[in-house]
Amino acid sequence: MLVKIEASEIRDTRWYEYATRFLFGGLVTATAGLIAARFGPAIGGLFLAFPAIFPASASLIEKHEKEKKAQYGFDGTKRGRLAASVDAAGTAMGTLGLMAFAGVAWMLLPQLPTWLTLFIAMVAWAGTAATAWMIGRHRWRDRHSGVQTQKAKGLRA
Amino acid sequence: MWQFTKARNIVCGKGIQEPALGERVTERVCVSVVFRQIARALIVAEIILRFCVGGIVVCLFAVFADALKPKSFAGLLGAAPSVALATLGLTVWKKGSAYAALEAQSMIFGAIAFFIYAVVVSRILRRGEWSALSVTAASLVLWLGCAFAFRYLALL
Numbered sequence: 001m002l003v004k005i006e007a008s009e010i011r012d013t014r015w016y017e018y019a020t021r022f023l024f025g026g027l028v029t030a031t032a033g034l035i036a037a038r039f040g041p042a043i044g045g046l047f048l049a050f051p052a053i054f055p056a057s058a059s060l061i062e063k064h065e066k067e068k069k070a071q072y073g074f075d076g077t078k079r080g081r082l083a084a085s086v087d088a089a090g091t092a093m094g095t096l097g098l099m100a101f102a103g104v105a106w107m108l109l110p111q112l113p114t115w116l117t118l119f120i121a122m123v124a125w126a127g128t129a130a131t132a133w134m135i136g137r138h139r140w141r142d143r144h145s146g147v148q149t150q151k152a153k154g155l156r157a
Numbered sequence: 158m159w160q161f162t163k164a165r166n167i168v169c170g171k172g173i174q175e176p177a178l179g180e181r182v183t184e185r186v187c188v189s190v191v192f193r194q195i196a197r198a199l200i201v202a203e204i205i206l207r208f209c210v211g212g213i214v215v216c217l218f219a220v221f222a223d224a225l226k227p228k229s230f231a232g233l234l235g236a237a238p239s240v241a242l243a244t245l246g247l248t249v250w251k252k253g254s255a256y257a258a259l260e261a262q263s264m265i266f267g268a269i270a271f272f273i274y275a276v277v278v279s280r281i282l283r284r285g286e287w288s289a290l291s292v293t294a295a296s297l298v299l300w301l302g303c304a305f306a307f308r309y310l311a312l313l
Contacts, residue, residue: 005224013223021219022212029211029243030204036248041256042312045263046304048241049271053215055293057235058278061228062289081282083228084289088279090232095272101238102268105245105261114249114257118242129233137229 017060021053028052049098054091058084093136097129203251211243236271263308270303 028050036044062080069076104121112120222234241264248257274296281292 003230004226006226007224010220010223018216018219022216025215025239025243026208026212029215029240030208032240032244033204033207033247036260041259042263042308045260046267046270046308048238048244048260048264049267049304050240051235051271051274051293051297051300052240053219054235054275055290055297057219057222058282058293059288059290081285081289085279085282086229087232087235088275088282088293090229091235092272092275092279094233094236095268095275097233098236098238098241098268098271099265101241102261102264105241106258106265109245109249109254109258109261114246114254118245121238122242125238129236133230133233 012064013060017056020056024053024056049095049102051091054088058087061087089136090133093132094129096132097125097127100128101125203247207243207247210247211240214239214243236268236275266307266311267304269307270300273303274300 032047035047062084065080065083066076069079101121104124108117218234218237218239222231225231245257278296
């Protein structure tokens with residue numbers, strides 16, 4: 001399945017769901033600043049990778065999947081949980097990108113202008129996360145189409 | 158030296174130690190009170206600025222994630238560096254690039270903890286019976302534990 005953008009999906013999200021994300025995001029950013037000011041950059045920096053909106057996003061995905069199933073008269077509880085699980089698996093791959101972002105920012109911030117460092121760090125984040133996602137997807141496909149088992153058998157023979 | 162009368166109402170704010178009426182104070186004390194008030198106002202302004210910038214950046218990533226298909230790819234944006242983007246620029250501006258680089262170094266440990274957190278949450282949701290909100294919220298303790306443990310180990 002190709003990666004695509006569906007603008008219609010945005011309409012399914014209500015204004016208060018974005019307001020919740022704004023509130024959480026704002027609170028975490030402000031709190032990270034306060035923690036850094038009180039306990040120093042070594043502790044404050046940890047909170048730059050705090051799962052700020054992940055709980056809200058995962059529960060919203062679960063809720064949307066449940067609602068979709070309910071439209072056809074089914075109980076979508078399990079389906080909703082699975083959708084949230086898939087989202088979490090994607091997020092785990094995204095964290096590899098987050099590590100790359102942090103590594104690039106750590107190395108380049110003292111040497112390059114801030115805007116350039118943040119731009120390179122964003123490119124590193126996107127590249128690493130997308131590569132991790134593609135590798136993960138290929139491995140999953142191989143495992144489920146039985147190619148991996150066949151390869152293993154061939155090697156043993 | 159001068160008599161401290163009406164001026165105290167102008168330069169001394171609430172919560173700041175202010176001299177009693179009629180008390181003699183030096184000009185230096187009054188200037189320091191003004192500076193403290195300005196510093197406090199700047200801190201509040203910075204917190205509000207961080208709150209707004211952080212909220213906007215997080216919302217932009219959320220809109221983009223909502224529109225993306227498949228959902229496993231959209232999940233990548235769940236670990237977008239939204240808080241870092243909103244924070245690092247302001248930190249460099251206020252405290253310099255060396256301080257921001259130290260924050261970025263610590264962020265690596267936070268990201269490793271986030272990876273463990275996301276993997277555990279994904280597995281529990283696939284096999285368990287609990288709702289997404291309860292699992293993700295309860296597992297934040299795991300993130301905190303891992304992040305501080307990695308940071309502590311790195312300092313050893």
